[in-house]
Amino acid sequence: MPFSLNSKTVDREFTKSVEEISGEPLTKCMQCGTCSGLCPVEATGDVSPRQIIHLTALGQRDKVMNVKFAWICASCYACQLRCPRGLDIPKIIEAIRLITLRKNENFIEPFAIETGCNTDIPQIALVSAFRKHTA
Numbered sequence: 001m002p003f004s005l006n007s008k009t010v011d012r013e014f015t016k017s018v019e020e021i022s023g024e025p026l027t028k029c030m031q032c033g034t035c036s037g038l039c040p041v042e043a044t045g046d047v048s049p050r051q052i053i054h055l056t057a058l059g060q061r062d063k064v065m066n067v068k069f070a071w072i073c074a075s076c077y078a079c080q081l082r083c084p085r086g087l088d089i090p091k092i093i094e095a096i097r098l099i100t101l102r103k104n105e106n107f108i109e110p111f112a113i114e115t116g117c118n119t120d121i122p123q124i125a126l127v128s129a130f131r132k133h134t135a
């Protein structure tokens, strides 16, 4: 997805918050794209792991908060194992999710789930989705 960057939209506090919550310095990323190449859900997302880290490092809060990738990430750790800079990418993505959840905003609303769908979806998947996607 192409993004136009504008210095007026830079939010350094957002970058700082993600770094503080994750404990990962985003400037370590050299944008090699190894994480994107390994990510099993990259093709289903609106940005790649490399792009979300780049946008976060550049303080593009609105763009990062408006893409769905942080919620699609399966926290599988494939990217983290191969990142040449040793970045814990899932932790960075978790920090992005937490910024929303700490405002008491749910990404999925348990009561909006259609009655009867629990016969098609494994219960463990629902429990894990509630843990990851609700405040």
Ligand code: SF4
Residues within 6 Å of the ligand: 028, 029, 030, 031, 032, 033, 034, 035, 036, 049, 050, 053, 082, 083, 084, 085, 086, 087, 089
């Ligand atoms: S693999 Fe690591 S260094 Fe390379 S783009 Fe991903 S986060 Fe950045």
Ligand code: SF4
Residues within 6 Å of the ligand: 035, 038, 039, 040, 041, 042, 049, 072, 073, 074, 075, 076, 077, 078, 079, 080, 089, 090, 093
């Ligand atoms: S942890 Fe998330 S970003 Fe990293 S490879 Fe797995 S799904 Fe992709």
